[in-house]
Each structure stands twice: as C-alpha cells, then as structure tokens.
Amino acid sequence: MAADPVSALAAQLGPEVVLERPSESEHGDYATNAALRLAGVRRMAPRELAAELAAAAEALPHVARAEIAGPGFVNLFLEDGWFVEALGTILADGDAYGGGSAQPAQRIQVEMVSANPTGPITVASARNGAYGDSVARLLEHAGHDVEREYYYNDSGAQMDRFRASVEAARRGDEPPADGYQGAYIAELAQVRGDPVPAMRKQIEDSLERFRVHFDSWANQSEIEHGVSELLPRIDTYEADGTLWARTTEHGDDKDRPLIRSSDGSYLYYAADIAYVHDKFTRGFDKAIYVLGADHHGYVARLKAAAAMLGYDPARVEVLLYQLVHLTKGGESTKMSKRRGDVVFLDEFIDEVGLDAARWYLVNRGPDQTMEIDVDLAAEKSQKNPVYYVQYAHARIAGILRNVEGARDDVSQATALEPLERELIKRLAEFPGVVADAAAKRGPQAIPAYAIRVADDFHRFYHEHRVLESDQQEFRLALCRATQTVIAKALDLVGVAAPHRM
RNA sequence: GCGCCGGUAGCUCAGGGGACAGAGCGGCGGACUUCUAAUCCGCGGGUCGGAGGUUCGAAUCCUCCCCGGCGCACCA
Structure with a gap:
C-alpha cells in the first residue's frame, strides 16, 4: 500500500483516530474529534480524553503543539519537518501515490454502456461511460484487477426493427412502425449489407475516442446459448404455458418470465441469468453493472439471478446514475433514438471538447439528474x-x-x-x-x-x-x-x- | 398505490453527524517590465423544501408531509 502521510500521523495516535483539515486555520493543521466519538465508549469526559490525546500528540516528532478546543476537539499544529517529509513520500510514490487502498485486491468486471447497437452512442449513454470508466479507473488505482465489458443486446426485437428501418430507407420507404429514423439511418442505407457491424464499429470508435476503452464485448445471442443448461439449476415453475423463475424467493418483488409461451423464445431475463453465470464462471470476484436510473428495477432481479445460481448476491453490484435530460433553449426534448431526436456523443464532443465533455459528465454525482441545454453547452464549456x-x-x-x-x-x-x-x-x-x-x-x-x-x-x-x-x-x-x-x-x-x- | 433518486446562494451543483454551510458561473471593483493573466485579490449573496424526533452537537440520521425525475411488460 502506498504511503498516506495523514493516515500515518493519525495511526500514531490510535486506530480510531481520523484527522481532518479544519476550515479555520486557528484550529491547526489537522484536527480530530476522536475524543468526542470515544468519550461514550470509554466512559470518560470528552475533554479529559482530549487532554490525553493532546499529550500523546505532543510527544510525536514534528508536532509543534496540540490544543484542546470546544467540547473536545484536538487541534494539531505541525512543524515544517512534517511537511517536508510528507512531500518526500509523495515524490517517492510518484504515479502510485494515493493508490493501493484495495483490501483485498479483487478481479472486478465493470460492465457499462451496453446500449443497443441500433444507433450511435448518445450523450445519455456517454454519462454511463464517463461514470463507469471513472469508477473503473479508481478501482484500478486502488489495486484491483479491472476489466471493462460492453454487452450487446443483439438478438431482440429492437434489432429487427433497426434492420427493417435501414432496409426501408434503402427502398426509399418510410420507416416501419416503431422503427428508427434520423440521418444515421440514411447513412447506413447508403452501404450494402447488414448495418449492424457498421453500427457497432461506430459505437466502438466513439467510445474509444471518449477514452473509454473496453477489454471485451459480449453478445446476448451467444450468452443465450448458456440458458438451457442453467434452467435445471434454478428455481422455476410453469404457469399459463410460460416458464417462470421464482425470483421472489430471493428478494425480487415479482417472479420473472423466462420463456415466451407463444413461440418458446427466451425472454431477456433468461439471458440475464446466463450472463451473470458467465461473468462468475470467468473468474470475476465481483460483477459491477452500470445502469441508468430507469433500470433500477434490475437491482433485485440481477441479485436474485446470482442467488438462484448459488452465488453470493453481494458479488453483483449495480451502480445507478440518474438520467440526462436535454433542453434546447430552455424547452425540454425527449431523447429517443427512434425519432432521431437525440444528441450523439460525437456531436457533443465536437461541440464542447473531449476533456470538457468527460469532466462535465462525471463532475455531477450519479444521483443527480442532469440537464444539458444543447444551445448553452458549447458556450458554458469555455468556463x-x-x-x-x-x-x-x-x-x-x-x-x-x-x-x-x-x-x-x-x-x-x-x-x-x-x-x-x-x-x-x-x-x-x-x-x-x-x-x-x-x-x-x-x-x-x-x-x-x-x-x-x-x-x-x-x-x-x-x-x-x-x-x-x-x-x-x-x-x-x-x-x-x-x-x-x-x-x-x-x-x-x-x-x-x-x-x- | 408501491419502489428508487433529487429539493442547499440569482443559476448549475459540492458537502452527507462536528467548531461561523462551500465552489463554479453570473454581478461589482482591483492586480501583468515576472517561471503562461485560461491567473490572482476583494465585495455582495442562504428559513440547507416543511414539520416533528434522536444527539453534547443535525444540511447530514429517523418519522411524516409537500414538490420534481424515474420505474413498477411474456420490450430490452
């Protein structure tokens, strides 16, 4: 573990001691409320305990003096020697400085973005990438072994509609009902063949440009092959001619259908189970999913999937982030790839710049809904x-x-x-x-x-x-x-x- | 109705049990014969959505309420 000068100082005062930087310089270089926290357990008056801490602190090298303040804070005033030493450890650690906090280090998969390949990456998905990738980088710096994966939903009805939309454009027809439209469909129509590989290439290039690098790409169509052998391992039952997973036994609020009654095809939850299994079979200690808040219902069912397969559900971790809303001149517009009513990541980068885009999308906490005014974004990015x-x-x-x-x-x-x-x-x-x-x-x-x-x-x-x-x-x-x-x-x-x- | 996430300065947001609540933007006023002025300094600005409660101490924890976003498919 790399050095941390502040923790090292705190540790000399006791395992429960945490040092903070006071907002007021009169309160010293560092301060601790340890005496206040521990007074109850130790059955001592806070200021009495503070006096002991202060005495212990003053005996340490580089501590000029320690003062007791208020109800029982201990304020430390440090000599220059401490700062010089701290600077020395920072330089000695170099690029590793601040790292290595993982205990224990784990193999972690961060699965993120995973948008359907039915259109270019939007700003909404970019928030997923910016957030997920930064978490991944933090985990790496902490010492974990991290892999980033993108999961393609390449076998659903959305894909059929996407292909049909491009076909329609090639014929010069209107897009089908619930189809996709927009300039990118017209562009894909110019080129022969299946538009999906071209779309995937574009997605992967955009993310690479955004400095989100994926180690692996999973396909639902392949993952689904694992479903049949897993079915006996999980708790299922038939009702109304449909096969259900009893996820309510594992904390979900309703059971989930696995196989469609009409044609016997797999529903998405079947693939989810197979995918969870696939992740853990590949040796990850932990599977992190980065999902938009509209998917918060996933948390219980993904953990249930792990539990049904016999894995500790705590190994599935779902990171939710609130959604991105676009406004244009103050008026809100709904993001919809189908209507072509979106801002694509590449446009956003062109408009505000790569660094500003990454910064902007991660600067706000994931729990905060984000509003981006398309008209103001470029102007604001200058600041x-x-x-x-x-x-x-x-x-x-x-x-x-x-x-x-x-x-x-x-x-x-x-x-x-x-x-x-x-x-x-x-x-x-x-x-x-x-x-x-x-x-x-x-x-x-x-x-x-x-x-x-x-x-x-x-x-x-x-x-x-x-x-x-x-x-x-x-x-x-x-x-x-x-x-x-x-x-x-x-x-x-x-x-x-x-x-x- | 049930669940998740918000509500903090004019605007966008940090903070998420500790000492007088922070930043950026916007507003006003200053500072370059200097290692980059994309900088620095100063001024103004707040019932931390509301009401109770827990605590030596609450923006922070608990309960209820109000407002907003998102979910609650044999779509993914």
Missing part, C-alpha cells in the same frame, strides 16, 4: 473548471521545461511559507480522497479535489517565485509533486493533463 485545472498542470510543465536537468530536493527547505504548507496539505489529502471515492463509487469527488489543488497551486505560484528563488530546489520538488497529483487526478476521470495551453 469549464477543467481548463483551470489543466492550466495549473501546464504552468508547472512550463517551469520544469525551463530548468530541465535542474535538481529538486525536498531537504533544501528552510522556513516554509504558509501557501507552501497549504499546498502540501492539499497534496497529502489525495490518498484519502481517492480511497473514499473508490469505496463510495463516487468519482465526482475527484474533479472537486482537483480544483482545490489547482486553487492552492495558482495561489502559491502567484505569490512566490520558483526559479531563481533561494528555495528553488525545494519549490521544484513541490511543483513536481503537484504536477504528479494533478495528472493522476485528471487521469482518474479520463481527462488529459496538457504540458502547454
């Missing part, structure tokens, strides 16, 4: 904080460019400036922020943190010179550490860290 963060990275790159080959050396620090201490404290937060974001599946914490880092750096940069200062070697080290952290933070949300802007 996207992503550029503020990237600029900090580019500024540092500029400094380092000017002194290529020059030494940086943390130990050359003399008295640290307040802004230097603030910046180091910010960098020291990174392991905690990243571990928390990974555990909570909440990548939106990363952009928020990155802004804070950029904030602290820009302030430092404005106030103090790096080159030709008597602190040059130390400040170069500080710059390099900041650059590493910003680059990693941006990478975790799929955004580039440019060296020039």
Whole structure:
C-alpha cells in the first residue's frame, strides 16, 4: 500500500483516530474529534480524553503543539519537518501515490454502456461511460484487477426493427412502425449489407475516442446459448404455458418470465441469468453493472439471478446514475433514438471538447439528474473548471521545461511559507480522497479535489517565485509533486493533463 | 398505490453527524517590465423544501408531509 502521510500521523495516535483539515486555520493543521466519538465508549469526559490525546500528540516528532478546543476537539499544529517529509513520500510514490487502498485486491468486471447497437452512442449513454470508466479507473488505482465489458443486446426485437428501418430507407420507404429514423439511418442505407457491424464499429470508435476503452464485448445471442443448461439449476415453475423463475424467493418483488409461451423464445431475463453465470464462471470476484436510473428495477432481479445460481448476491453490484435530460433553449426534448431526436456523443464532443465533455459528465454525482441545454453547452464549456485545472498542470510543465536537468530536493527547505504548507496539505489529502471515492463509487469527488489543488497551486505560484528563488530546489520538488497529483487526478476521470495551453 | 433518486446562494451543483454551510458561473471593483493573466485579490449573496424526533452537537440520521425525475411488460 502506498504511503498516506495523514493516515500515518493519525495511526500514531490510535486506530480510531481520523484527522481532518479544519476550515479555520486557528484550529491547526489537522484536527480530530476522536475524543468526542470515544468519550461514550470509554466512559470518560470528552475533554479529559482530549487532554490525553493532546499529550500523546505532543510527544510525536514534528508536532509543534496540540490544543484542546470546544467540547473536545484536538487541534494539531505541525512543524515544517512534517511537511517536508510528507512531500518526500509523495515524490517517492510518484504515479502510485494515493493508490493501493484495495483490501483485498479483487478481479472486478465493470460492465457499462451496453446500449443497443441500433444507433450511435448518445450523450445519455456517454454519462454511463464517463461514470463507469471513472469508477473503473479508481478501482484500478486502488489495486484491483479491472476489466471493462460492453454487452450487446443483439438478438431482440429492437434489432429487427433497426434492420427493417435501414432496409426501408434503402427502398426509399418510410420507416416501419416503431422503427428508427434520423440521418444515421440514411447513412447506413447508403452501404450494402447488414448495418449492424457498421453500427457497432461506430459505437466502438466513439467510445474509444471518449477514452473509454473496453477489454471485451459480449453478445446476448451467444450468452443465450448458456440458458438451457442453467434452467435445471434454478428455481422455476410453469404457469399459463410460460416458464417462470421464482425470483421472489430471493428478494425480487415479482417472479420473472423466462420463456415466451407463444413461440418458446427466451425472454431477456433468461439471458440475464446466463450472463451473470458467465461473468462468475470467468473468474470475476465481483460483477459491477452500470445502469441508468430507469433500470433500477434490475437491482433485485440481477441479485436474485446470482442467488438462484448459488452465488453470493453481494458479488453483483449495480451502480445507478440518474438520467440526462436535454433542453434546447430552455424547452425540454425527449431523447429517443427512434425519432432521431437525440444528441450523439460525437456531436457533443465536437461541440464542447473531449476533456470538457468527460469532466462535465462525471463532475455531477450519479444521483443527480442532469440537464444539458444543447444551445448553452458549447458556450458554458469555455468556463469549464477543467481548463483551470489543466492550466495549473501546464504552468508547472512550463517551469520544469525551463530548468530541465535542474535538481529538486525536498531537504533544501528552510522556513516554509504558509501557501507552501497549504499546498502540501492539499497534496497529502489525495490518498484519502481517492480511497473514499473508490469505496463510495463516487468519482465526482475527484474533479472537486482537483480544483482545490489547482486553487492552492495558482495561489502559491502567484505569490512566490520558483526559479531563481533561494528555495528553488525545494519549490521544484513541490511543483513536481503537484504536477504528479494533478495528472493522476485528471487521469482518474479520463481527462488529459496538457504540458502547454 | 408501491419502489428508487433529487429539493442547499440569482443559476448549475459540492458537502452527507462536528467548531461561523462551500465552489463554479453570473454581478461589482482591483492586480501583468515576472517561471503562461485560461491567473490572482476583494465585495455582495442562504428559513440547507416543511414539520416533528434522536444527539453534547443535525444540511447530514429517523418519522411524516409537500414538490420534481424515474420505474413498477411474456420490450430490452
């Protein structure tokens, strides 16, 4: 596990001690409410317990003093030596800094996007990709072995309608009822042959461009082959000439039909069961599904599928994100691929830029419904904080460019400036922020943190010179550490860290 | 009706038991002979949807209510 200077300090005070950065500088560099939390269990007065903690803290190296405040907070004031050491560990960890929080490391599959190949990737699916991919990146950084998979629903009625729609366009006819329309159908009609492979190619290219890289692609048509051998293993019954899975035995709110009564064909839940089985057979410890909020009913039935097959349902994890609504000049428009009434990912990227698009779609928490005004998106993207963060990275790159080959050396620090201490404290937060974001599946914490880092750096940069200062070697080290952290933070949300802007 | 997710500054949203609630955008006013001004500094702006409850302490947890989004198919 990579180093975390703050946790290391906290651990010296006890296993239950967690350090936080107080919002007020009078409250020290770090503070803990451990005395308040533990007072009840220990049957001690909070301030008495706080006094013990404070005494223990003052005995530690680099702790200048510890103060008891309010009902029982302990505020720590640290010497420069602590900051210098913290910076040293950050630099020593390099790209691995903040990683390795996984315990234990697992093989995890993140299945995401999985939109029907009946049209290009829309902004709605892009949110799935931006969110899912960032979670995957966080899990990787935490030390898990992660694979990303896309599941194609390639055997349903939607596909027939899609092919029929292209056929109709080739004949110059109107699309069939419930068919698809839009410019992309007309384009596909220009080329001979099955439009599905062409559509899939386009989807895969769009996602690759969006920096969502898939390791594997699953097809429902192939997964379905596994259904028949699984049927005996699960709890089923016949009613009304239909075969049902007794999912209510495993927490679902109603049983699910498996095989259609009229023609004997498999219904989607049959494929879902086979797919869950397929995932675990391939050796994943955990199967993460990234689904839009309109699929929240899936949670119970996917877990039920795992349970019926004899797997621990906790190994199925469903990440839901709220939907994307499009507005145009304030008026809402419904997204529908069939009507061609959508904004495609590629258009969105063209309009707002790749980095701004990724940032935008992950910046908001998954539980928050997202409204995108098509008319304002491009204009607003100019003010996207992503550029503020990237600029900090580019500024540092500029400094380092000017002194290529020059030494940086943390130990050359003399008295640290307040802004230097603030910046180091910010960098020291990174392991905690990243571990928390990974555990909570909440990548939106990363952009928020990155802004804070950029904030602290820009302030430092404005106030103090790096080159030709008597602190040059130390400040170069500080710059390099900041650059590493910003680059990693941006990478975790799929955004580039440019060296020039 | 039942279930899931929201309701925090003019707007878009962070925060999700701790010390006076944060940011961006928008508004107003300042700062470049300097390693990138895509920057920095200052000012203004809040019944954290409402009501109860738990707690030393609630925007945060519990209950009820109001408003909005999304579900509740032999479609996927």
